Amino acid sequence: MVGLARSIVRLKDIADKTGFSTNTVSLALRQSSRIPQQTRDIIERAASELNYLPNHIAKSLVSRETKTIGLVLTDINNPTLTRTAQAIEIALAERGYGTLFATSNNTLAEEVRAIELFRSRQVDGMLIYPTSHRVLEHIRPLRRANYPVVLLVGDPDAGIDAVCMDERRGAYKATRHLIDVGHCKIGILDSSHPLGNLEKSQGRQQALKEAGIDHDPDLAVDPRGHTAERGYWAMDTLMSGAKRPSAILAGNDSLAIGALRWCQTHNVRVPDEMAIVGFDNIEFAEYASVPLSSVNYAVDVVTRMAVDRLMRLISSGDVLPEPRVTQIDPDLVIRESTRAKR
Amino acid sequence: MVGLARSIVRLKDIADKTGFSTNTVSLALRQSSRIPQQTRDIIERAASELNYLPNHIAKSLVSRETKTIGLVLTDINNPTLTRTAQAIEIALAERGYGTLFATSNNTLAEEVRAIELFRSRQVDGMLIYPTSHRVLEHIRPLRRANYPVVLLVGDPDAGIDAVCMDERRGAYKATRHLIDVGHCKIGILDSSHPLGNLEKSQGRQQALKEAGIDHDPDLAVDPRGHTAERGYWAMDTLMSGAKRPSAILAGNDSLAIGALRWCQTHNVRVPDEMAIVGFDNIEFAEYASVPLSSVNYAVDVVTRMAVDRLMRLISSGDVLPEPRVTQIDPDLVIRESTRAKR
DNA sequence: ACCAACGATGTTAACGTTATTACGGTCGTG
């Protein structure tokens, strides 16, 4: 095998070898019916002998599409985002698209950088998990310029296409469940930044309100992060306060595992003295020392719908259809960490 | 703000607006000293008014470099690969490179597909975590054609650049530690496929041999996967056998967590009745019900060295330097799961 | 005051591909 990779074999080289023109070679390799089968065979044989590989870059320049999409994630420590990334890459590959990938590290500046990078690389569309669920001013102009963008976080009023789990509804279901099994002091470990994602918090409050339970602001702590370490810290903070909850809603499973660990090291029995629900239903939730109840994140559903929607936008030509926000109703997976109080 | 994104603003448009030629505009925007400051200012102002963004595709075509590298991973369920992916993306972005990303799903065919995809997209180099540590026949031709490739798995004899953790040494250290704290029946949960990665197994055997402990093949189980679920299964298989180990070396922390869970559900106390060591030192290892000892995976070191090496290869022109394999000596992080036997 | 050198800009060609149009020759038809 000779002449791979860097040794740029071009249509011209095949043309020279076979005696046909560059153009004929191009048509033949694209199975054009204008070229008779016999000629095609000759050209195809020559192409494979020379180990020809089409230059996607040149093709993109003339076709004005790169068959590449940009994927922007916040950070990848969240196993769910990770699984989503992989599923998206696979789904896109099946449709002939490559995936350019960038992380924003949860900062707006890097998110903007990533979007600019992708634009300059002429991606055909973007899938974005934004840093903030509210600050979308840097994304809206894209949509306005008819650039195909699908968010993986849903603000129904954002005016941008989105496919995501309905976190408000998930938090509502989880809180309902905790109430059903006998809890009324239900704490929450989740971001409380006013520009952040408040949906879980709102879902919890709605469930509390419906059950006639007063909302106590002392039962909410912002862990300022998404790791188990932050969950441990937040739990410590919460439990050092005057009012101790009997159940915890954690913004994700890493936080929940940190909280669970805190309970273990402080001899608080789970679920008897403390119930815990997480979000995302990562694999480790099931394998924790006390298997964790968790609001499931339907990776495959989100991926499929988001990619379908993006393909739809890409193929819609110059004028995009009205934005559509799809929120998927999540299932609550009940495990031992929220077993009913006796 | 008008005319973003899809509305292709070209150098020509700036030229028309300012009265200069396309070429002058190009030079000015690249801060060429051949263009006086005053002219540059005019052109830059016009560019920003038109919201010009350079077309990377066109640039690539003429410069013959895409400033993009391809990253091939097996699958992303392994949190360590995930952290590596993110760290690599960041390191490359700092150097002005974009990251094209693909997963092989642990199949050779998809790995080949990903590599072809990247080649046709003219990436300037690739970072590959191969499915098999031994089967590299599809990668070697790249190297032979002077294509910059760095593996994230090290076979010293592969003839391909690589940067990785020294897993043999890690397993040796872990096994040594288990012996030191009093174990002699040391089981292993790891792939035993002859074409797979046998380094952990070899490291363990070396340590056993040095300690004069006979190798017992019944103490090894192939979990056929890398998840906690497979770890639970493998542990069950191992403990159902005639000979039960008193300590376990697990191929990664997910497997270890599965094994730990098995011990809990079967009332086997860790570490008193069973010691467990994992690999990779993921965050959850520290937050497991019994904090897990683990062989650390130095994400930052691997990333930095691999990216540096790749940059070196890319800038080395037509003839690549001799391949170099760097194996990083891993630290063993000792936690409660291997506390000394009394 | 003249010529060389230089500073500022423009012209042309190239990168590898695809799309559009053009060109010969052969065949069928009247």
Next chain:
DNA sequence: CACGACCGTAATAACGTTAACATCGTTGGT
């Protein structure tokens, strides 16, 4: 037997950028 249709192939121009070279006017040195 002439004419148009059609088939197979080729020539040309484009995509947006950069690199090499060309051109013009001005300046400075002698």
